[in-house]
Amino acid sequence: MQELIARAKELLADGTVARVLGWKAGDLPYNPEAAYFETAESLDEFVYNGFCGQNLSKMMIEASKLEGKTLVCLKPCDTYSFNQLIKEHRVDREKAYIIGVGCKGKLDVEKIRKMGIKGIQGISGAELTDDCEELHISTIYGDKTVAYKDAMLERCHVCKGKEHMIYDEIIGESKDTKDADRFAEVERIEKMKPEERFAFFQKELSKCIRCNACRNACPACSCRKCVFDSTKFDSAQKANVDSFEEKMFHIIRAFHVAGRCTDCGECSRVCPQGIPLHLFNRKFIKDIDTFYGEYQAGADAESKGPLTSFTFDDVEPGVVAERG
Amino acid sequence: MSIEAKEEFRPKIVAFCCNWCSYAGADLAGSSRLSYPADVKIIRVPCSCRVNPMFILRAFEKGADGVIMCGCHPGDCHYTTGNYYARRRMTLLFSMLDFIGVENGRTRVEWVSAAEGVKFSQTMNEFVEKIYSLGKNVRLEDLRCRN
Numbered sequence: 001m002q003e004l005i006a007r008a009k010e011l012l013a014d015g016t017v018a019r020v021l022g023w024k025a026g027d028l029p030y031n032p033e034a035a036y037f038e039t040a041e042s043l044d045e046f047v048y049n050g051f052c053g054q055n056l057s058k059m060m061i062e063a064s065k066l067e068g069k070t071l072v073c074l075k076p077c078d079t080y081s082f083n084q085l086i087k088e089h090r091v092d093r094e095k096a097y098i099i100g101v102g103c104k105g106k107l108d109v110e111k112i113r114k115m116g117i118k119g120i121q122g123i124s125g126a127e128l129t130d131d132c133e134e135l136h137i138s139t140i141y142g143d144k145t146v147a148y149k150d151a152m153l154e155r156c157h158v159c160k161g162k163e164h165m166i167y168d169e170i171i172g173e174s175k176d177t178k179d180a181d182r183f184a185e186v187e188r189i190e191k192m193k194p195e196e197r198f199a200f201f202q203k204e205l206s207k208c209i210r211c212n213a214c215r216n217a218c219p220a221c222s223c224r225k226c227v228f229d230s231t232k233f234d235s236a237q238k239a240n241v242d243s244f245e246e247k248m249f250h251i252i253r254a255f256h257v258a259g260r261c262t263d264c265g266e267c268s269r270v271c272p273q274g275i276p277l278h279l280f281n282r283k284f285i286k287d288i289d290t291f292y293g294e295y296q297a298g299a300d301a302e303s304k305g306p307l308t309s310f311t312f313d314d315v316e317p318g319v320v321a322e323r324g
Numbered sequence: 325m326s327i328e329a330k331e332e333f334r335p336k337i338v339a340f341c342c343n344w345c346s347y348a349g350a351d352l353a354g355s356s357r358l359s360y361p362a363d364v365k366i367i368r369v370p371c372s373c374r375v376n377p378m379f380i381l382r383a384f385e386k387g388a389d390g391v392i393m394c395g396c397h398p399g400d401c402h403y404t405t406g407n408y409y410a411r412r413r414m415t416l417l418f419s420m421l422d423f424i425g426v427e428n429g430r431t432r433v434e435w436v437s438a439a440e441g442v443k444f445s446q447t448m449n450e451f452v453e454k455i456y457s458l459g460k461n462v463r464l465e466d467l468r469c470r471n
Contacts, residue, residue, distance in 0.1 A: 244466040283423050287420075318433065
């Protein structure tokens with residue numbers, strides 16, 4: 001991290017970049033927040049550790065409108081989103097100086113809490129320079145040690161790889177943390193009976209409070225005007241009053257990012273209710289892979305997306321009913 | 325004396341028909357005196373590609389028991405490629421509806437040309453029969469919209 005700060009200071013000093021987009025410490029040890037740094041002194045507050053899960057690509061949409069270059073810290077999986085945003089002409093590559101920061105898996109404080117660890121005062125072992133095998137947590141009830149893997153975000157168990165897709169320079173080492181099958185959960189649900197699937201989603205989606213956090217965090221949800229903000233639309237910006245609205249919101253939101261979703265997992269990470277929203281996106285990705293050939297959104301900035309292209313002999317929609 | 329006579333189930337079915345082929349096909353079915361159930365309500369759209377996934381969900385919200393989309397045969401689109409895009413979209417949407425547990429028989433896509441009045445009436449008869457067997461749509465309806 002010191003290396004990163006030193007380099008950022010250097011780039012600020014020689015005028016290559018006008019500001020740095022990174023993280024600073026939040027009010028608790030496990031919630032660093034995204035922040036702009038415009039001076040060398042302010043960079044002393046810069047923080048980068050295992051809890052910096054936020055995908056900063058989306059913030060580059062606004063930063064592209066500012067004067068001068070912005071130095072942005074992107075983790076390997078964030079670079080997919082950045083590529084996708086370039087493809088959609090939402091960010092300006094020329095306005096960004098991308099430092100590919102290393103990543104050894106990001107942490108989920110909810111998982112730590114679920115282990116019964118409460119009253120967290122400090123966490124160590126989550127710095128990039130650590131080997132990220134064990135976490136030492138000091139709580140008001142004493143010190144605890146947990147395996148780093150057990151506290152990782154769901155998305156890090158299906159890591160897309162440690163390679164940055166786009167960068168100007170790379171600082172820090174990355175680790176491929178993949179240890180599960182990406183589509184395992186989707187396949188498990190597909191095998192259930194329709195009524196079981198319905199009950200499962202009814203239960204999950206009924207938790208939704210329509211806070212719009214998933215939409216606001218999603219790098220693919222970058223429309224200037226969102227359909228869910230339209231006052232002509234019944235469920236605009238309000239809590240669901242009917243189970244239909246929950247389903248409609250989540251189906252439509254997932255559909256709007258289908259073929260563009262890089263599976264960065266931000267939606268599930270930010271959901272205050274813990275709804276596994278990535279399941280919808282994964283289902284679309286799985287379908288796209290089976291019907292139209294494997295496609296990873298954001299792997300490059302040129303290829304056509306699966307829903308903006310076609311072939312003459314695509315499968316017919318009837319395939320869904322035939323599949324049973 | 326029974327106060328509530330048990331009402332017979334009459335499905336509400338929405339058919340999105342493209343202006344250039346399927347709507348003309350429905351017209352031909354009519355002028356050829358072929359019959360199809362009155363439960364089908366046709367909505368004319370400029371092209372099958374005009375059908376936004378939201379339209380389908382909206383139809384279900386408002387109480388439709390089945391939604392069918394008809395368009396020109398692939399390759400015959402009036403706008404050259406519209407139905408190819410529509411085909412991909414609907415495949416994904418139907419798969420998602422199936423995934424969340426909505427019966428997959430409630431949605432269907434059929435390509436009907438302006439010369440296929442017979443196919444139009446047959447398709448509608450089949451689809452309505454299917455919806456009768458599935459019964460009322462309870463998994464995707466807005467209770468407030470129930471009349």
